[in-house]
Structures are given as C-alpha cells and as structure tokens.
Amino acid sequence: MRIAVLLVWLMLPLLAAAYHYGPGQKQLQLDQVATCLTTAQTHSSEGDWASAVTAYNTAIELLPAGLSQQTGQLRLERAKAQMLAKQLPAAHRDLKALVDDLQEATNKDNSTQLDRQQARRKLLQDARAALAHSQYYMTWLMRLEGQPRETWEPEIENARQTLRLLQSQAEQTGDLAAVKSYREDLESTIRLARMDLSELQGLPLPSQ
Numbered sequence: 001m002r003i004a005v006l007l008v009w010l011m012l013p014l015l016a017a018a019y020h021y022g023p024g025q026k027q028l029q030l031d032q033v034a035t036c037l038t039t040a041q042t043h044s045s046e047g048d049w050a051s052a053v054t055a056y057n058t059a060i061e062l063l064p065a066g067l068s069q070q071t072g073q074l075r076l077e078r079a080k081a082q083m084l085a086k087q088l089p090a091a092h093r094d095l096k097a098l099v100d101d102l103q104e105a106t107n108k109d110n111s112t113q114l115d116r117q118q119a120r121r122k123l124l125q126d127a128r129a130a131l132a133h134s135q136y137y138m139t140w141l142m143r144l145e146g147q148p149r150e151t152w153e154p155e156i157e158n159a160r161q162t163l164r165l166l167q168s169q170a171e172q173t174g175d176l177a178a179v180k181s182y183r184e185d186l187e188s189t190i191r192l193a194r195m196d197l198s199e200l201q202g203l204p205l206p207s208q
Contacts, residue, residue, distance in 0.1 A: 026064050033059045037074075040081070049085035053078055069116075072102055072123050079130055083137070092138050095131040102127055125169065128162050129182075135159035136189055136206075143192075143200055153193070160189045 040055035056078035063071055075098050082091035102124040109120060135155045142152040163186040170178035192200075 029062050029064050032062045036062065040077070044081065049081050050087075052081040053085050053087065056081060068105060069119060069123065072098060072105075072127070076123065076127050076130060079134070083130075083134060088134065088137055088141070092131075092134040095127060095134050099124070099127050099131050125166060129166055129185075132159040132162040132166075132185065132189075135162075136185075136192065139189075139192060140200070140206060143197060146197075156189055156193045160186060160193075163189060 036055045036059035040052045040059065043049070043052035043055060056074055060071065060074050060078065063074065075094060079091040079095045079098065082088070082094070102120070106120055106124055109117065136159050139152045139156040139159070142155070163182050167179055167182035167186060170176075170182060
C-alpha cells in the first residue's frame with residue numbers, strides 16, 4: 001500500500017507537467033488572452049485607441065491555433081480600434097484580408113451545427129460592414145487629397161455594393177433596425193460619390 005502511495009506521489013509532478021504543456025498550456029494562453037482583452041477594453045473606454053490596438057495585437061498572437069472564429073472576432077475588434085486610432089490604411093487593409101478569409105471559410109464550412117453557422121455568418125456581416133465604413137472614410141480622404149476619380153471611385157462603389165447586400169440580408173431576416181442603419185449608410189456613400197469637391201472641402205471630417 002505504501003509503495004502504491006509513493007508511486008502516485010512520484011507521478012504527480014509528471015502529470016502536472018503533462019497538463020501544463022498539454023491542455024494546461026492552452027488554458028494558460030487563453031487566460032493571457034482574456035487579460036489582454038480586459039486591457040484592450042479598458043483602453044477603449046478611456047479613448048486610448050492606440051494602446052487598445054497594441055493589446056489586441058498581443059491577444060491575437062497569444063490565441064492558440066485552431067480557434068478561427070475567435071481569431072476573426074479579435075481581428076475585427078482590432079480593425080475598429082485602428083480606425084479610431086487614426087490607423088485607417090492599416091484597418092482598411094486588414095479588413096479586406098479578414099473579409100476574404102471569412103468568405104473562404106464560410107464557403108468551406110461543412111459544419112452541421114446551426115449555432116456555428118450563424119456565428120460565422122454574423123461575423124462575416126460585421127466584417128463587411130466595418131470594411132464598407134473604412135472604404136467610405138478612405139474615399140473621403142482620397143478625394144480631399146485630390147486623387148482622380150478612377151482611384152477613389154472603386155472604393156466607394158465597393159462600399160455601396162456591400163451595404164446594399166447587407167441591407168438585403170437584414171430585410172430577409174426582418175431586422176428593421178439594421179435595415180434602417182444600412183440604408184442610411186448606403187445613402188451616405190451615394191452622396192459622397194456625387195458631392196462636388198468644393199462642397200466636400202467645406203465639411204468637417206466624418207467621425208470614424
């Protein structure tokens with residue numbers, strides 16, 4: 001009996017190490033990610049968007065592999081913070097890549113879990129909306145910089161098409177609040193494309 005107890009006692013460090021470097025290591029990473037998210041949310045509430053971006057970057061780096069949905073959500077939140085941190089070009093670039101990745105993952109998704117499918121579709125919709133907003137702001141800045149129509153028009157046209165798609169999807173699901181929001185954003189993109197440059201120059205920059 002004493003030998004059995006001794007063997008169990010000697011095995012405890014090995015079992016603890018196996019847990020630490022196996023499932024325990026993943027849980028440790030998730031705990032660190034949670035800490036980074038808390039930090040990002042604190043910075044966001046204080047309006048310190050640059051620090052929030054840094055915290056999101058760390059969270060994304062620490063997130064264990066295989067958590068594609070969580071990674072996508074973190075990338076989206078980081079891009080939103082980037083726009084508010086005056087990092088619009090980086091946010092615009094990251095959102096384009098995110099939408100492409102999510103669209104590809106959605107096309108390949110063979111999951112029969114309804115909740116997972118809905119979560120993936122919702123994330124894709126949110127990413128598309130954020131991308132459309134970034135395209136709107138990019139168009140505004142490009143026009144102020146005096147760039148030619150052939151440079152800025154594709155951006156605002158892509159935003160218009162995306163918002164029209166999102167509005168249509170919201171109509172199909174009966175989400176009236178989203179329909180109203182997307183319609184207003186759509187009207188804003190149309191106005192921006194049609195607005196005379198002199199009129200645009202007299203307006204304050206839109207809040208991102």
